[in-house]
Amino acid sequence: MAAAPSGAALPDALPEALVTGTEALEHIEGFVPLGPWTPDEQRPRWFQPCQLVLTGGSDLVPTVTPWYLVVSTEYPAGLIRLYPAVDGGLKVTFPHQTDNTHGDAGAPWRRGHPCLDTPLNILDRAVYDTEPYDAAARLAWHVHRGLAWLHAAAHGSLTPDGDPYELPPLPGGGRPGRLLAYNEDETSLQAWLSKSARAGLVQVSDVPDVKGAQFVRGFGQTYRPTWGSALQAVTVERQGVWLRLDRAPVVPPWQLPQTWGELQLAVQAQGIDLFARLCPHLEALRDGQAHLLLLGWPMPQAHGGPLRQMHWQALDLPRLSRGNRVPNGWRPDARGRLMKDRRDALADASPLIWTESSNWNAEELGSRGRLPDPAQRARIAIIGVGALGSAVAEQLARTGAASLLLIDGDQLEAGNLVRHTLTLGDLEHFKAERLAQRLNMSGPHVTVQAINRTFTHHDEDAVAALRECDLIVDCTASDSLLIELRRVRWGDHQAFVSLSLGLRAQRLYCFYAPGPIVPLEDFLDLVGAAVEGDLARFPAHDIPRAGIGCWHPVFPARLDDIALFAATGVKYVEAALMRRLEALQLEIYEQVQDGDRFMGIRRIDGARFD
Template identity: 30%
Template sequence: MPPQEITEAVAAIAERDGVTVLKDPYRDDSNGRWIVKIRLSPDDLEPHPDVPRETDWYLHLRDTYPADSIGVYPADQEENTITATFPHQKLNVAGSDDTPWRRGDICVARYGHTLSQTGATGEPSTSRDRLCWHMDRALRWLSNAAKGELREPDEPFEIPAFDTNSASATTIAFNETQESFSDWMTAYGQWGTVNLRSLPTAEETYATGTFKDSDDEVVYQPQWGGYIDSNPDDSVSGAWALLEEVPIEPPWEAPETWEQLDVFFEGTETDPYELRANIKPVLDDEPVKILLIGFPIPATVDGDPEIIYWQPIEIKEFKDPNDLSGGFRDTGKGPEIAERREAGEEQIRWLDSDNWSHEQLTRRGHMTEWFLDRNIVLIGGGALGSMVAENLVRAGCQQLTIIDNDTHEIGNVARHTLTIDEVGGNKATAIADRLESIAPYAQVLDVDSAFPPSGELPEPIREAEVVIDCTASRGVRRALDAIRWNHPVVFCSAAMGRRANRLFCFTAYSHTFPYSDYNEAFDPWRLQEQIEWDEDEDAIPERVGCWHPASVIRTDRVMTWAGTVTRLLDQATALSLRENHFTVLETGSDDDLPTISKATPPFQDGTIWRAPESPITVQIPATCLEAMYDRCRKEHPCETGGILAGTDRLDGPALVVNARDPPRDSIQEPTRFLRGTDKVEEWLKDARESIGIDYLGEWHYHPDASPDISRDDRTAMNEIANDDGYDCPHPLLFIVGQDEEGQFSINAYLFHDSKEYEQLEQIDNPDAASTLNVGDDI
């Protein structure tokens, strides 16, 4: 029994005008579908020799109906059927001996615009309505077929269906564009030879090489990438002939015999039988004998021709004049006479073909046009770099140079585009080979060298119009800063954070990489990353028995950022000369869904303090202040405090990044606080070596009192200023006070080893004062 959904759908179409159910659903085990025989009779059908008043059809429905595709096939070997092929129909040849339908499934859903629809988006999804919708459109398909209105003027041009079932499974890849069309406009009606390069694909595929005319003059030389250019020797000779129009017989059928094809050569310089005789010496000894039939096609139905399309023919064998009945005189015309007498009714063995041109293969999506023919240099073939490079090529970029001197190791496979086959080889070389195998238009060079290469810069680098750095190396960025190009270059330096929860992408348009601008933008983030780094969680031994730390980053996160880099590159084309842009994006933890947002810059919400006499400014972020206030609330009514740690910045205020809680051995009482020393020295040493922050001073809490400095505070801080162990001659002291309403206030003080101190002033504009490192002598 058919599924209930199919039973309901068939009952619904039986009530439709113009639809008659001739046979209830039955199971066809050969294709695993339910078959329904119907008859269609549109009310408005006009007379047409190939469209009977009533036509019988077979519907193909899957078990999953109303999901999946619906087939509508003409009946076979019956009076009430369609045997011709129309536009928007698969090749309507006879089916197999044990099936009562032909193969000409009509396209009622995929070509919605041909039936006064905007597409198949309006197709209903319920079991009763969906099949009715298909039947309504099948009736309209028949009406339009009889009127000759299946093709609308503005719809994409459709290549007729060529019967390739009788030939070998060989495909010809050609490379034709609007630009190459002009090379062929003077060759209509002519013929010649073509070099066909065998490609190492799973199916037998040949790519077109040089086209020559009958006088052995080059007519057209397609420009291929490295994948096809690397196979120049493994080739065969073929032939070509160029028609002046698409070989279509009404209603929409390609020629099936040489006699039918002869019609399309009429009025040209080429006779097809003479052509067969002329190309026999070229093709006779080849393992496959291929003749390309070319014709101009438009982009839309009523448009002007703008590209040459090649449909290949496999010639099984040429005719032998010695086999002619009655004999022949050897006048030189024997081969032509043999072909004319014997080949006319011969079935044409059409082969499959595909246009592998750059503009054709990038129709599904490509980068901004500006990038597609630029010379791009990518430095760093690691996880991020290899994926960025692959994105560039798949998005249409044609000229790429990869620079990397590292070896591809087995550990790289976890998050790299290369495979086990390339382990032990140079990354740049292996990536270049892979990229050329992805796109036939790609020319990818490899430079097995660190950057910059020693000696004179290679030409691909000197001529680079786009330079992408995926090394996360300060040395590479410095090297880029030292090179000056004669022309402006789009620069992109992309790196992931330690956990890959962030992407840092700096783009610029200039004659040299603006290293100082990059550093100014990235420095706060470098510190933020160091602070967040957890060696126990973020690194593991590379392999058992050694301690070579490897970062724990999943490949899906790398893929996300690699795709984002190419998006940001697209945006970089809007940069003006000497303009740059720094973007930081971040996503959630590994357990979260990958939502990405623009990251909030670190340390931007801090309070700035300035010394009234010394040229010193200090910034303390709100996060540190809040950490201090939380500790004060927790220990109230006792005094408390801790260590201030941070960093000196040459181009900005000294930055406090950690207001540490009091050590365990600290004394915390209502009227006294003595900061302990337990593990303080170890913590400071670790912070200095792993994070890059140093001791800057102390913080202290006065419960229910103003944040004024006491004599004991001054004594303690002066001792610290003069203690070489702290290595901080100008320590800071932040005092937190609290009023009667529980509101916190804060004062800041700067001490000197001369036992003097200054109370700092809070300012709004960090640029209002010059800067001096807190640890420097005055």
Template identity: 35%
Template sequence: MPDVPENLLAGRRAIDGLLGVELLEDWEWFNEKSFWVLKCSLTIDSEHPYVPSKTIWFITVDPIYPEGNIEFYPSKIGGLATTFQHQNNNRDGFPDLPWRTGNICLHSQFHHIGQFCITDEPLDDPHMRIKWRFERALAWLMAAARDELVKSGDPFELPHIPLSPRLDKSVLFIEDPVSFESWSKIAVRMGFVEFVTLNQQPSVVFPTSFKSMAGETLFRPNWGNGITENGSRGFQGLWLLLERPPILPVWHIPNNWNELKTVLNDQGASITECIKPLKQQLKREPALFLIGFPIMDRIGDELSQIHWTAIELPTSATKDKTKRIKANYVGHYDKAYMKEDGEVPWLKTENCHYSRVSVRGKLHKEVVENEVLLIGLGAIGSLIAEQLARAGHSKIALMDQDIVAAGNIVRHTLGLESVTKKKSQAIHDKLLLISPHLDVDIIEEVFPPKNEKNIKAVKRYPIIIDCTADRELRYQLGAFPWDQNKLFITIALGFKAKRLYFFSVIDESFPVETFNNLIQPWLEKEKPEYIDDGFPREGIGCWHPIFPARVDDIWMLASAAIKQLEQTILSPLEAPQLIVFEQVVESGNFVGIQKLLNE
């Protein structure tokens, strides 16, 4: 065993004399896990049936202490035997380890955000950090003994689910208070569910229709057209909606089939009866079983949302004669494939409703709910499209019949897999993989459209964004019979992407002359720059100049354009306005972007 580092010895000395803590075994190096382990007992006053007064713990510490992880695991002998809130699922785990898997949450509230945040944990102090964790562990135990690990007003916490290491499927669903109201009106509590997967990622599964056992459609999740129209192979599974979470005391999700059968029986459901309708499917392939239950947003609130967990029911198709079962007798399946101590194959599930995923960052609601027609999907147009999609936009139509060339990839959002595809189709496919809530349409014409259907489609969009930098197209925008006011926005890059031009106006047609008058002084200002530097050419043969601009400059200015786009939609001005974002360079060093107004 290597010598115990001085920092760990200092940490251990700091807990000497700490009330309620007894050292049972000093630091030991676990070579298989590459960390140090300390064995201790923690003693509190407790009359709780699942919290003994004295419990034994193994504390694991990274060798880079005081940095790194510190975890508290209950001992298999004399430790906590069930799972509580703020604790990982507390099962036996690996047979060669003396501790269970249920490490308790002792982190600072902001631990998962990263190092650049305020925390009261003494992360750099080898004398105090372990002591701080021990004090937190004692406080955790006392709260568990008083059933006070969660209090009124705390965010609701789902029980920790141990995912099956053999399965890589994830089930994405969308639920919110509105869908909860829909479910509350449905008397049926069990039925079939239809799933689709994505061609690009078949391990990601989406439920698209919940049905009764008789085949009646009861509920359809409101996915975007990327899921409803472009999902690949469809297949069927089962759903079961419970009245409360399927847990054992205190907050323990079932680990084996016997535990699962117990919690379902307690709520009047039998898993054996549930799987009967799938017996023919299970002869050929596994089946997904969704188990849902209502949850609240915060402790003490009214129930407001359905959460779905998922299990993969194993197939009975096997060459192993010892596991073959009678096709018409579900009880044999139960005995062969759902043995009492057999591990429940839980899958990862995630609610990707917009209100959930957008908490990481989103545009204003009024912005994302506006439908947009985006013309031009070059470097700047593709970035505008992608940022709108990632920020939660709900409806985008694309117009660009150009073909993706290899040279485009240098500063485009697309990759080599898109070369030879139409830009509109390639961007369409990419956007649908970004957001399951987004509806993306393609208008298969060059502007202005000639087809009557496309003319009507173009006219329905209240916001028209031109990213082509095409003089002729602007004249076409001005001549097109829009029939009503539109918010017109033109986004274009200056030479070498030193500037970005953002023009906006509310009008019944695009005011070409006004735009030209506003932009012309800036073009005159840039003229000496491109005369001096010249334009590069791509390839050999007839000379065709290529617009020079680095990818970092384009992407930076595109982000500025999105911010201005949000501001323009929220506070539109009817009068024409040209805003210029200009890179500021001092003594050869980039220092930022300045915003210039030219009305």
């Protein structure tokens, strides 16, 4: 290994931990320091120029390349990065590298650092990670991985079969504050692959209350995705144009084009004439407004694996020419107007402005945690959306229950705010309606409907709506409701669940029965026997009132206790949907206390009806 150049001695102010890490670099073959560590005047970090030396290079990766090693002042904690030098460093973007087309203003390096962290690094828990975090090993670990990455880049082996597929990064990070959401899965991919159409018009709309976000409403008559209530309610559309490719349009090895000329060549490499395909569809966009171009290609989940879904990458179309202004010698038609654009707005040297794109398919968005598929597809009714019902509805909606019906005739009162999911702005409005509005905005695939009435068997509309549900969940803790439900013969496919809290939310009572008849007498016998002790433990004179001057008591329960049992109730609802429960059996869950300390929840065996 070449010796460090004269003047590369460590400065006196270098932290001791970084001194220790630097000493470990002396033993790494292929790493050559080119100067001392220098403090960054703009950020809390140190940087050092260096060279990475390979035994054999390639056309895109020379044997010797200059880099900058950048380390947080908190070393061995904080970020460690290897950046290509502006002068003589790598200038293209490879797989497993951030965008390398730009540099930081005033910095001697480009932004494209190799992705050297382990996948579990994002969880920010050292115990999950194989990366060492001691001063003597961490810096050397990153440099070793940098050399391995560079060797794989030189030999074209950065994406072996089985590695997860990664999209090419957007040059410059894309247009800030903008997002295009689409909805694609394996089923829609097969539909795309069966079609001969390569280009057409696309309709996009604004995502309600999300600045800068748009979503794809449809690709003309070619494909129209399904969205939840909040997005389906949007009626204002704008036109754009789409082009379907066979693979990502990249400048080798893995860089999205930066100009219209580069994009034309990248598309041409797939045997597609970019502007010939777009020309007839651009005519609908000559209105003096800005529009989007969506480039789509099929992606595998892993390199070498089967194709799984379409990706739609958005970029801004500049304002196109209008009218009969065309270059000399061209007719004032679609081709002539395109030639005018190719000379001006769409010239080869004109920069591309990429927009971040994201797949809002339900399976993609639910990857962090969702209900099983049968439970997601079920239609669930929740009768009573007070404290417990609103919390159960919220958790079901966010875990993937795409279709909910809420029934409640009460309006939100100020006293409800201490434990309801609604807020001040919802006071004196129907709980069901306002909760439905809130939950419809909780995700792009949620459809929540509301009936602002107390349920009775005479309400033909409510009965008809409930007949469409797979599961009816009672969260009212009301005997009157059960009497009303008992008077209706439901479908054989339907099931009934009751979730009710004991006084002060120390217990949750859960009951399950399949249709078609709600077993009122059985339920009352079981629950009645189980809750007799509530008033013994919490006498009526200890139950709080709504306030001074109010004669009637209110149900005592704190928000955290309700949230605790709401989560338990959702687990029970899931088990009911999956038919994992024994019918006509009461399950009781209670809080376990050791003095004043909460110890957890335990299940008590309830009496069983035979």
